[in-house]
Amino acid sequence: AEELHWCYEIQVEASNYTCLGPDKWGEHCQKDFQSPIDIITNKVKVDKNLGPFSFSGYDKKLEWTVENNGHSVSVSPITNGIEITIAGGGLPAQFQLTQFHLHWSKTMNAGSEHSIDGHHFAMEMHIVHQTEKGTLGNDNHAQKFEYDTAVLAFLVKPGSAVNEGFQPLVEALSKIPRPEMSTTIGQISLLDFLPNEEKLRHYFRYLGSLTTPSCDETVIWTVFEDPIELHRDQILAFSYKLYYDEDQKLNMTDNVRPVQDQGQRTVYKS
Numbered sequence: 001a002e003e004l005h006w007c008y009e010i011q012v013e014a015s016n017y018t019c020l021g022p023d024k025w026g027e028h029c030q031k032d033f034q035s036p037i038d039i040i041t042n043k044v045k046v047d048k049n050l051g052p053f054s055f056s057g058y059d060k061k062l063e064w065t066v067e068n069n070g071h072s073v074s075v076s077p078i079t080n081g082i083e084i085t086i087a088g089g090g091l092p093a094q095f096q097l098t099q100f101h102l103h104w105s106k107t108m109n110a111g112s113e114h115s116i117d118g119h120h121f122a123m124e125m126h127i128v129h130q131t132e133k134g135t136l137g138n139d140n141h142a143q144k145f146e147y148d149t150a151v152l153a154f155l156v157k158p159g160s161a162v163n164e165g166f167q168p169l170v171e172a173l174s175k176i177p178r179p180e181m182s183t184t185i186g187q188i189s190l191l192d193f194l195p196n197e198e199k200l201r202h203y204f205r206y207l208g209s210l211t212t213p214s215c216d217e218t219v220i221w222t223v224f225e226d227p228i229e230l231h232r233d234q235i236l237a238f239s240y241k242l243y244y245d246e247d248q249k250l251n252m253t254d255n256v257r258p259v260q261d262q263g264q265r266t267v268y269k270s
């Protein structure tokens with residue numbers, strides 16, 4: 001079964017069991033510090049070191065590549081040299097943006113990977129940043145750290161208004177129905193996709209993993225408390241315009257890993 005590719009539960013049966021669902025994912029996926037988790041708000045601990053983030057390049061209007069990668073829609077900056085970075089927010093270093101992508105469902109309370117007090121949202125957007133693994137400070141008091149990935153997670157709920165910032169991405173979806181298809185969108189900034197900055201002060205923080213194989217336990221997770229609002233039709237477009245398969249038989253939807261045990265981990269809040 002090793003040569004079988006990983007997939008989400010909704011694909012297992014549809015693919016005639018020729019792919020490995022979440023309970024069978026290999027590599028690090030069966031270990032104890034996995035993501036996503038259910039965030040139980042009355043158990044979180046306030047950490048006063050969790051200050052505001054500093055975003056650099058988030059306001060830059062850029063071209064972006066939008067790709068159907070068979071598991072999600074992945075949006076990467078065409079930067080020609082411009083670095084988009086985050087720092088602060090209790091992070092141990094500065095991290096560079098690599099891509100953002102989303103998870104979603106047709107069911108408005110089943111499309112997020114993290115849940116808050118057992119409640120799932122319609123979608124979840126992950127903005128993925130990397131830093132070179134290594135040490136902080138000079139080597140006599142080097143602080144080694146293994147967490148080389150920082151993901152900013154935004155929950156999405158259906159609202160009454162169209163979210164104009166998302167329209168270019170929503171309209172691009174019909175151009176990339178099948179895996180490996182890509183297109184470009186642009187002159188857009190990351191800020192166009194985010195709630196306005198004063199809403200970015202309230203967040204949860206915990207240490208976990210990639211929510212897709214190889215599930216490396218190298219991720220510093222930030223889950224913002226305030227959801228993004230998209231119109232219901234914008235949310236549904238992801239499930240209706242995108243497919244998991246070449247034959248366009250299986251809508252790309254429910255690309256959501258089930259929540260994992262929190263174990264002895266503490267969730268902090270800003």
Ligand SMILES: Nc1nc(-c2ccc(Cl)c(S(N)(=O)=O)c2)cs1
Nearest residue numbers: 071072126128151209210211212
């Ligand atoms: N092939 C694919 N890779 C991903 C991916 C890559 C890096 C990361 Cl950090 C994540 S996640 N969901 O943990 O944010 C997902 C999605 S689909």
Ligand SMILES: [Zn+2]
Nearest residue numbers: 101103126211
């Ligand atoms: Zn993700």
